Amino acid sequence: MWKIVAISVVAALFLYINTIYADFAYDDSRAILKNQDLLPETPLANIWKDDFWGTPLRDSGSHKSYRPLVVLTFRLNYFFHQLSPGGYHLVNVVLHSIATGLYTATVGVLGRKLWVTLISGVLFAVHPIHTEAVAGVVGRADILCAIFFLLSILTFRKYCELVVGHTSRVRYGWIAATFTLVTASTLSKELGITVIGVCCVYYIICYCNLTIYDLLPVGRSTVKLRQHAETVLLLVLFGVVLLTTRLYFMGYSPPSFSPADNPAANSTSFLTRCLTFLYLPVFNFWLLVYPVTLSFDWSMDAIPLVESVWDYRVAVIVLFYSSLVLSVKYSLTNFLSSSEISRKPLISQEVRNGLNGYKKLCQSDGNHQTLTNGGVANGGTNNRNGIETVTFRRLRKDSSSSSESVGCDENFNEVETVGTPTYHRHYSTLVLGLSLLIIPFLPATNLPFYVGFVVAERILYIPSMGYCLLVAEAVYQIFKKLRHQKLYRVGLYTTLTLLCVLLSLRCYSRCLDWATEERLYTSGIAVNPAKAWGNLANVLNNRGEVDAAEQAYKSALSHRSNMADVHYNLGILLQGQSRYREALEAYDLAIQCRPRLTVAHLNKGIVLALMGKHSEAKQAYTDCSEIDISGLKDPRMHESAKVSAMYNLGRLYAEQKDYPAAISMYNLALEMRPNHYAPYSIYNLLGEAYFQSNDLEAAEKAYRKSLYHKADHAPAHLTMARLMSVKKNFREAERLYEKAIQINDKDAQSLHHYALYLAERNRHAEALVLWQKAVDLSPLDFDITFNLASALRHVGRNKEAIYRYETAAKLSPESATAHMNLGAMYHINANYSLALKSYSKALELDPHNQVTKNNLRKLQNIMNKAKR
Known part of the structure; x- marks a missing residue:
């Protein structure tokens, strides 16, 4: 079996190793790049108080996703290599390989056929639905949750083996280990708690072999159920305690999501909500079956609501659930077809108690096999110790015997498990596969509570385990049916191999999509054009391709015009191009779409101040500072925006020389600022x-x-x-x-201010050196250029001074002082015509400047004397 595990691990590693060269993408920005909990200066205790995104868990704007173990691994990544993405991706790839190996081993350890184990493991390794979880760093939550999920099942299986014939200390040690791993799985991602449901199903049906008759409250069936009540009760009680603790940490309040996150949940029509929520599991299942069309985001209108019973998807819903019901009915009918086996345990309770957990020692002569305990027993008799032993004979269709012989399968050369008929193993595989497929997916169905997404591919990481197991079992059953038809079996081998190759190719191509944000968002345009264009525009804008970014923003808005974030980001782009009027329109639209978008109010105030509309800017800043941000996502951003509004309002007062008002506003900003500001x-x-x-x-x-x-x-x-x-x-x-x-030392302003100080102290030569350095760093800065010219004038380097004054006048043509000083230098150097021109320009800009008038009068006197 370990060779099969190795094959699966190598396949997973080979397919995803190229992701170590990928950048951070999509949700990685908020979870890693902007998450303060990763920083060494943030107290480690904050990890246990904050949600996955770094927001305090009890904050009304928290996402309520509590995953401290995952954040701890991010913090370790940051400790070793800060924000270099390669290390984060490498850890994801290694964890996925571990999860793949654990899954394959779990299928084998739980008694599945080697063929089932191999097919399950390889399918899980190559399935493209896992790409988001592995290639996206935030998907580590799903992978880590799955690892602890599988370990929980393995330790619980060990506990089950020790239920009979071992001391309580040993048994309770294993159940305690199980509960510890369940807790770790839940602390990695919320759906980890569903492993308790899987363990319950495994214990009741797969391990205890309880049938449908045993579970019905009739006759003597409840007696057998009571015998196993302790284990089930322990599981249920622990689940309740874990869930209650989880609710306590989140303040017993559910998260709030925007309508775009889950449109169906916000629909006013009960019919629409029901039909859409019934359709979404069908859609998720289709992604497992046909993972060709994948997307980084399925929110908004990516999946249109099912609003009418005449929608063609209603037929798909009916077909899906009808097939599911019929399949379950068919399985149960076949399972109950042999009443002798389904109603009676294969080994009596006395044998279970006496066999110390019934060690399975198999001796086969090809026709029958005998279960022994310290000696050879005669079929159906008691030995002298009074311990009943049972001989199992081969189960045949024409035999009414309830016993079975364990021999070698002539086609697959595998040994049947003692005491478990073939049909029962098949049934338990179906139950295990269905439980892994359905139970972990239940939190995403919107049945227990509304979730903040429509479809999320990484949510299917654990459910895909059940899917792969069911597919593998189906393939194995087909193999058995075709055991004597070599041609068909070769065709099936070929089809299965081709399927794995195609899935691998799709997985590889999807990994390439996740390599950069540009490729990722481009690949999502066909599925969710509004979200994809909006995010792609941000990438282009950050790269300096402003024209392409502007067009992308407008494309996003053409698909969905009420996206406040896109209007806001477009406003930022327009503001950066000094297109203030258009930027103001964009901010107004953002506020119209989302009135509590604080950053839009803040930037609106900044633009109004730049446009000289100070009273309107004050109002915008005031509106921003008074917004109630309770329940908003990313409260840190909104808190910072409110404080920045007070800060900018104070600056506006200071520019208007209303210093008492400025001081009051600065003090208010200091009082209201959060710790992270x-x-x-x-x-x-x-x-x-x-x-x-x-x-x-x-x-x-x-x-x-x-x-x-x-x-x-x-x-x-x-x-x-x-x-x-x-x-x-x-x-x-x-x-x-x-x-x-x-x-x-590359900051021109620091050099400039020090030079001003030195010039005030009449140390012009020292000041000149600093201004020369400053002008090299910032050649388009008027103040630096103008003061450099003045320093050159003071040290007697007039020609250079004239050149710098000319440059200053070009940099700021509306500066009367620059033209006046330039005229003075021409005047000193006897270039009277140019001096007259410069003085005239200076007086045109500042008609009341007495110094310019005096200089002009002196110049005119000189020119008049020259004419005489």
Whole structure:
């Protein structure tokens, strides 16, 4: 069997190893790139308090997905290689290979045929439905959950073997191990708790061989059921405790989702909800059967609602559930066809008690096989110890005997399990496969509660185990039917091989789709065009392809016009191009679609301020700061947006020289800010407001707090240095300026501010050196260029000064000062015609500038004398 496990593991590893070169994609951004719980400075205890996305679990906006073990593995990844995606993907591939090997081993250990084990394992390894779980880093939750899920089944099976004839300590040790693994599975993903249901089914039907008659409350059937009540009761009680604890951690409140996440759940029509929820399991099953059309997202209108009984999909629903009912009925009918076997245990209870768990020692002569316990027993007799032994004879269709001989299958050379008739093993395989297929999928059916998705391919990771087992059993039964028809069997071998090859090719191509976000979103356009175009536009915008991004945003909106995020992102793009009026329209549409989208209000205020509409900007900032964000997704983003609105409102007051109002708003921002919002920028601007209000002591305190929260915050060093200069503490001022430059010697503004300080101290030569460095770093900066020209003038390098003034005048044609100084340099260098032109331009821009008037008068006097 271990060779079969190795084949499955190698197949899984081979198919997915190329994903280690993939980028982060889709949900990985929020779960990893933006998740504060991965950072070393975040207390490890937060992992146990926050949801999967880093939001406090009891927050009204939490997704309520509690997966601390998965986040812990992300944190370990971050510890070793920060945000390099290769390591995250490698761990996923290794975990998937482990899960594949465990699944294959579990099928074999539970007594399935080698052929069933091989086919199940290989199908699971190559099935494309697993691509999202493996290639998407967030899919690690499903893989890790599956590993603990399978380990739970294996440890529970060990417990079952020890139910009879072993001490309570040994038995309870294994059940405790089972419960520990169930807990680990649930802490990896919520559906891990469903393994309790699978264990119950396995124990009652597959292990205890209880039949439908045993489960019915008639006659003596309840006696047999009571014998196994302890195990079932332990499982159920633990499930209740685990579920209650889970609900406690999430504050006994369900998550809230937007209508687009699950449109059917938000439908006002009961008929639409029922029909759609009945159709979705059919659709999921079809993805397992025919995994050709796959998508990163199935929300919104990707699967249209079933709103009428005349919808053709209603016929599909009826066909699917009818087939399911008929299949179950057929299986049960065949199982009950032999009443002698179905109503009686194969081994009496006395034998079960006396055999210490009935060790299976098989001795076969080709015609019959005898179960022994310390000696050879005669069929159907008692030995001298009073222990009954049973001889099993081959079960034939024309025989009424309930015994069976265990021999070799002439076609597959495999040995039947003692005491379990072929039809019963087949039945238990069907039950196990159906339980693995159905029970883990139940939370996604919207029956117990509404979920935040329509279809999610990674949710099928565990249910696919049941599907693969059922397919393998079906193939094996066909093999048996064709045991004497070699040609048909060769055809079946060929078909099965071709199926595995096709699934592998689809799996490989889907892995390539997940290699980059651009390929992933492009592949989803056919399924969910609105979501795919919107996400693709973000990728293009981040890459600097703004024209293509704008077109992609508009394509997304053409498919679904009420997507607030897309309107907002389009506004960001337009704002970056200084197309403020269009950006404002986009933000207004975003707010119209989602009135509580704080970032849209924030950026609307910023655009209005840039357009000079200060009163409207103030209102936008105020609206943003007053939004109730309870129940909203990503509360961190909304909290930060509200504080940023207060921050920007304070800046607007400061620009209008209303410093008391600015100080009040900055203090309110500091009071309202969440822990994850860094306060150093607010403290720096607060200090600036105090400085302008001539409250130097309060300004110094604010600056020092800014530096306390971020010691390498260069703007705080610059503002603090200017304060020290005003307080005549020149040595400290120069130390702070030099520290700012040391933090980032490529920052032109730090060089510029230090040069201004030196120029004020009449150290023009030193200032000149700094401005020359600054202009190299920022050649289009008017202030730097203008001051460089002034420094050149002070050191007597007039020709260079003229060149820099000319450049400054070109950079800011509306600057009267630049034209006046340029005129003065022409004037000094006796270039009177150009001086006159520059003075005239300066007076045109600033008619009341007395310095320009005086210089012009002197120039005219010189020119008049020259004419004489």
